[in-house]
Amino acid sequence: xxxxxxxxxxxxxxxxxxxxxxxxxxxxxxxxxxxxxxxxxxxxxxxxxxxxxxxxxxxxxxxxxxxxxxxxxxxxxxxxxxxxxxxxxxxxxxxxxxxxxxxxxxxxxxxxxxxxxxxxxxxxxxxxxxxxxxxxxxxxxxxxxxxxxxxxxxxxxxx
Numbered sequence: 001x002x003x004x005x006x007x008x009x010x011x012x013x014x015x016x017x018x019x020x021x022x023x024x025x026x027x028x029x030x031x032x033x034x035x036x037x038x039x040x041x042x043x044x045x046x047x048x049x050x051x052x053x054x055x056x057x058x059x060x061x062x063x064x065x066x067x068x069x070x071x072x073x074x075x076x077x078x079x080x081x082x083x084x085x086x087x088x089x090x091x092x093x094x095x096x097x098x099x100x101x102x103x104x105x106x107x108x109x110x111x112x113x114x115x116x117x118x119x120x121x122x123x124x125x126x127x128x129x130x131x132x133x134x135x136x137x138x139x140x141x142x143x144x145x146x147x148x149x150x151x152x153x154x155x156x157x158x159x
Contacts, residue, residue: 009067009068011061011062015081016060017055018058019055028112032114038114039118042110061118063115096110
């Protein structure tokens, strides 16, 4: 089994605790100088199980042109929790908790990115789904509550 320190991949997820960075602008400048596609958001409304607020933290998604070693990323962000991206779409969705309705929902407009197409694609997909639901309501003459309950009870992810 490959050790994390030996892992190489193009895309990485990072979490930085609020005490490890001085400002969002500092992180944005650091990323801009790295020549990497990035998207990140500050989570400052997340709750613990006892409903108290978690400490503010940043979730970052980095996409490099070519694979980078875990140790390279760790050297750039020594205090970060770092994991390889399993799904770029899911990682982008997680920035706003779009794929987890039990968590506080953040706005796509709060994402800092130099790859705006990542978030625009999700807006388009949400708009598409909304339009399909409106069309379904018209086809079923407004009686689609049971159908909608079934659809909304299943978690889905976009390709």
